[in-house]
Amino acid sequence: MNKIILVSIILVFNCFSLFAQQKNNPTYYLDSVKVDINKHFINPQNIETLLVKKETVNGEVYIKSKSKLELLHLYDVLKKHIDISGLNNNFVLKINNKFITDTVDIKIDRTFFIYVQTDNLIDVNYIDQKFKNLIIINIDLEGNERKSQVYLRGNQETELQNRKEQLEE
DSSP: OHHHHHHHHHHHHHHHHHHSOOOOOOEEEETTEEEOTTTEEOOGGGEEEEEEEOSSSSOEEEEEESSOOOEEEHHHHHHHHSOOTTOTTOEEEEETTEEOSOOTTOEEETTSEEEEEEEEOTTOTTSOGGGTTOEEEEEEEESSOOOOOOOSSSSHHHHHHHHHHHHHO
16 A cells, blocks of 8 residues: 555656746757857847747747858957956956856857956955955947047036036026
8 A cells, every 4th residue: 555655656746747847948049050049149230030939848049140150259359358368267257247157168249349347356355355366357248339438527427417507508
């Protein structure tokens, strides 16, 4: 009798786990090549079509570019924009405000306007000494070039107020 109850419990458990909704990401294809979408940063302006197929278990997403994409490796982007000689894996990387947990095989569409900013924590007093050499690298990928911003009399709010007063005169 105990064996029957045990087998019944195992069968019920297996049925629940079999029919439970699984949260698996779809498979992505870029110009018919399978890619990890979390490691490929594609400029939306370069996408010609996007096709979603739901027939497979997890689904498939086909991305067709307008022309052959030229993808840059993360290392090449960093090398072009900052001095990487002293990084020694003492950095945290963010792309478009998202922390990157694995930097291997990250590729970035060359047509993005790429803005790289680094911040170090050497002057931050409230962190542990072992983190003082940590560098935060922020990469912003934008479809359009940023306009130059020059602030002669303070911050952006002050500049906007000055322009408003000039227009009213």
